[in-house]
Amino acid sequence: MLSRLNKSLISHLIILTCVWLPTTRASDKLLLDKVIATVNKELILHSDLEEACKQLALEGKVVNESMKMYVLRELVLNKIFLAKAKLHDVKIPKTSIERACDDRIANLVQRFGSEEKLVQVAHQSIYDIKKSVKQRVKSEYLVSWVHQHLTENVVVTPADVKAYFNALPLHNRPYYPASVKVCELVVYPKVNPAREAAVKSKLLSIKQSVLNGLVTFAESAKEHSDDIHSAVKGGEIGWVRLGVLAPAYESAALALKIGEISDPIASEFGWHLIQLTGRNKDQYNTRHILKVLAPTEEEISLAQVELNKIRTKIITGTLTFEAAVQQYSEDKETVARGGVIRHNQQGEVLPGQLIPVESLDPDLFFAIDALEVGGVSQPHYMAGAYQPAWRLFYLKQKVEAHPMNLTQDYEKIHDYLLQQKKKEAIDQWIQTAKSECVVSFSPAYETVEKLIGLS
Numbered sequence: 001m002l003s004r005l006n007k008s009l010i011s012h013l014i015i016l017t018c019v020w021l022p023t024t025r026a027s028d029k030l031l032l033d034k035v036i037a038t039v040n041k042e043l044i045l046h047s048d049l050e051e052a053c054k055q056l057a058l059e060g061k062v063v064n065e066s067m068k069m070y071v072l073r074e075l076v077l078n079k080i081f082l083a084k085a086k087l088h089d090v091k092i093p094k095t096s097i098e099r100a101c102d103d104r105i106a107n108l109v110q111r112f113g114s115e116e117k118l119v120q121v122a123h124q125s126i127y128d129i130k131k132s133v134k135q136r137v138k139s140e141y142l143v144s145w146v147h148q149h150l151t152e153n154v155v156v157t158p159a160d161v162k163a164y165f166n167a168l169p170l171h172n173r174p175y176y177p178a179s180v181k182v183c184e185l186v187v188y189p190k191v192n193p194a195r196e197a198a199v200k201s202k203l204l205s206i207k208q209s210v211l212n213g214l215v216t217f218a219e220s221a222k223e224h225s226d227d228i229h230s231a232v233k234g235g236e237i238g239w240v241r242l243g244v245l246a247p248a249y250e251s252a253a254l255a256l257k258i259g260e261i262s263d264p265i266a267s268e269f270g271w272h273l274i275q276l277t278g279r280n281k282d283q284y285n286t287r288h289i290l291k292v293l294a295p296t297e298e299e300i301s302l303a304q305v306e307l308n309k310i311r312t313k314i315i316t317g318t319l320t321f322e323a324a325v326q327q328y329s330e331d332k333e334t335v336a337r338g339g340v341i342r343h344n345q346q347g348e349v350l351p352g353q354l355i356p357v358e359s360l361d362p363d364l365f366f367a368i369d370a371l372e373v374g375g376v377s378q379p380h381y382m383a384g385a386y387q388p389a390w391r392l393f394y395l396k397q398k399v400e401a402h403p404m405n406l407t408q409d410y411e412k413i414h415d416y417l418l419q420q421k422k423k424e425a426i427d428q429w430i431q432t433a434k435s436e437c438v439v440s441f442s443p444a445y446e447t448v449e450k451l452i453g454l455s
Contacts, residue, residue, distance in 0.1 A: 034046040034442070037075070037442065040079075042083075049071060078139065082139060098134075102283070105133060109239040109283075114239075150425055175402070178401040180368065180395060180397065182341045183338065183341065185329045188268075191293045195296075199270075199271050202291065204263070206220050206289060218234025225288070227288065236277070236285070240283060241283050249274065258278065261274070262274040268387060273289040304390055307392060310328050321392075326338075331389070373398050377391075
């Protein structure tokens with residue numbers, strides 16, 4: 001609640017980017033120890049294949065025989081890439097690897113609820129789990145280095161783009177839907193100080209009841225917290241890395257001793273009581289009780305008046321929308337991008353700044369539907385779970401639905417060709433590298449050798 005390389009190019013990283021959780025049973029040991037392939041003197045065990053497939057299944061992917069063959073191909077290719085990195089004596093950045101490893105362990109702990117639960121599911125000590133994760137993170141770095149090394153000189157010229165477009169038959173040219181580039185300026189209603197004081201007093205009363213032993217923090221969270229996701233767990237947020245949660249929340253939490261409870265702390269989500277329940281070098285765990293102050297009609301109206309004044313300055317030309325965002329917008333995430341909205345209605349962050357119209361949040365779509373490029377909407381009040389706000393929208397660019405053409409889609413075509421060329425460079429290198437490596441399969445997997453193009 002508090003939280004705020006191209007696919008085709010890195011397809012060979014799919015297995016390495018999966019965090020492996022060992023689930024080997026003693027009865028499987030003989031089978032899982034079986035060698036199914038070798039690359040030079042590097043072994044690929046049946047257990048490697050099975051565990052990679054199990055991880056894909058945990059992520060919701062369908063793992064059939066065809067997928068298993070693909071996974072095995074990736075395991076073999078990764079061994080070849082690692083051999084290339086070894087030849088160049090690539091230096092691994094220790095700090096970056098440790099940070100990435102810590103992030104993954106923190107995510108795993110959060111996914112399973114606790115470090116104890118993770119150890120139970122993995123059937124390994126936390127030390128062994130971290131060791132396995134760290135080794136895979138190192139491998140990912142080395143494979144990524146090889147990809148970058150092999151493609152650093154790949155370029156696409158304007159002539160390449162034009163030639164590709166001209167050679168593409170009309171019936172094969174994609175039809176792009178209408179898309180827009182929209183910026184927003186956000187103003188939150190300001191809560192009356194007297195109401196804030198009342199909430200702080202209520203939280204202090206709850207804290208005193210916990211300190212007096214009349215109730216536990218967890219029981220109070222279940223009864224009083226407005227964060228329904230953590231309230232059902234007694235207010236527990238779970239283990240998170242430093243820098244993930246709201247700065248005010250994190251600062252207050254880290255100032256506590258284990259078991260200690262904070263005074264009421266304000267964040268953009270409301271007012272919190274925080275109890276620190278665990279901490280190590282880069283992570284910490286907390287419980288909290290959140291009280292959300294929903295704005296009153298008067299507070300909402302005052303914020304609308306404030307935003308209308310800002311809009312008048314923009315409409316009259318005394319202030320540009322971009323300057324207004326930097327001066328007045330209270331949403332830090334969009335301010336950092338000049339106000340540009342980059343997420344669709346599912347909340348997914350899109351790679352570019354143009355968003356297909358059909359992917360827009362319905363409220364945003366109707367707010368800008370009648371605008372011309374350069375137009376500014378009327379203030380729109382959009383209620384959220386924790387931060388209702390008034391928003392101005394600025395239609396910076398609009399591209400109508402159209403068949404692919406060089407004028408509007410040059411960058412798209414260029415990026416597509418660049419990724420294709422990089423993939424071809426890697427594929428060509430693989431053809432050379434495999435002849436320099438001794439790759440063999442066990443009898444049961446001999447047919448795989450031809451299917452995956454390594455024979």
